[in-house]
Amino acid sequence: MAGVRADVEALDAAIESYRRLLKVSIPYDDIARLTVGRKGPTVSPRSFRHMRVGMKTTYERLSAIAEVLKADVETLIANESPSGSLAVVSDNNRQLDVYEEVVGALVDALVNGMIAQLGPEKQSDEEFYSEVTSKILSGTLAKEVQSENAKLFFAAARSPERELRFERNIRKIAEKSLPFLRDATSIETMPDQTWLDTYSTFAEKISDEDLQTLWGQVLAREFTDSGSISLKTLRVLQDLTKRQANLFAKLCGSVVLVSEDRAGKEDTHYLSIRLDGGMPDYLKLTGLDFPDLVELADFGLVTLGTRAFEADAGAWFTYFDKQFQITDKVAIRCNPLSSVGKELYHLAQGEKSEAYLKAVKKLFKNKVGPDEPVASKSKFR
Secondary structure: EEEEEEOOOHHHHHHHHHHHHHHOOOOOOHHHOOOOOOOOOOOHHHHHHHHOOEEEEHHHHHHHHHHHHHOHHHEEEOOOOOOOOOOOOOOOOHHHHHHHHHHHHHHHHHHHHHOOOOOOOOOOOOHHHHHHHHHHHOOHHHHHHHOHHHOOOOOOOOHHHHHHHHHHHHHHHHHHHHHHHHOOOHHHHHHHHHHHHHHHHHOOOOOOOOHHHHHHHHHHHHOOOOOOOOOHHHHHOOOOOOHHHHHHHHHOEEEEEEEEOOOOOOOOOEEEEOOOOOHHHHHHHOOOOOOHHHHHHHHHEEEOOOOOEOOOOOOOEEEEEEEEEEEEOEEEEEEEEOOOOHHHHOOOOOOOOHHHHHHHHHHOOOOEOEEEEEOOOOOOO
16 A cells, blocks of 8 residues: 655645535545445545544555545645655654554554543634644644644643643654564554553653653554553552663573463563572672562562462473573472563673573573573464
């Protein structure tokens, strides 16, 4: 499907012409719903909103709208000469399409929060949405944030100055999510709207560059694997400092994934395995001290205190890009990751330690099979 932009003025004119033809002011969302059952793709109200503020869409979707409006689709396509629309963050059109879908979803959540604060004498939701969204996407809202008109966009509870910072944060996080979406050709399933609203509320306040990267990873993972990041994890993340994020990444260098099947499709245990030398030696290989482990436990990322765990013969142990199978039942002491820790493990940039892997295998003595590469269909890849 080819990517195009609608000529916003031409599309508005076609909509007004259609309304005059019907002799009724049909709502925008209802126009989108009229694409259901026709040839070509169905256009959702969300997609139509994005189309009307100049975001990239497909030729097929724009054609579906043109058919409803009884207009020539070619007259609705914008001239793609350089303009001040959305900043190009990649020369790759496919990546730009994905980027725009991500930004669009975040802007939706951000603007919907503003809409909830509108007073009865202000613009309609639809007018407000179109105007503010186009300004956020083009970056012009930031330029006029001190003007009286801009201040009307925000209720008393939210100041224009803060809104400017929030807007910048959202855009930066969307950009930082792009490298983690490099394999995505499009966004097939949008995250749940409640998830997006919660995410936007938390992420807009993140100004630290490194933490913005982490939030970009979270966003990318939810877009590519919907449901993989829970609301509980988002609530924990909002309080996570850069120091705690770094400590957790170090801890992940000592986490081994244990499952009954090689691909990890069954229940998988995320275990930071204790070594025979005791706590100091165990933590030394990760670059942590005991107070660091306590801090992570207090934050709800790992279970503190020695836990006994037994793995049956045939269980698979995965450590970064290596897997091995045990040939007999083994018992180990460990600190398991919490449910939140498990979700964040796949985002943490932990460092592999050959010394740690060697020490873990030494615990099992002669009960360890040969190293294998991680299975191609494994969820660990």
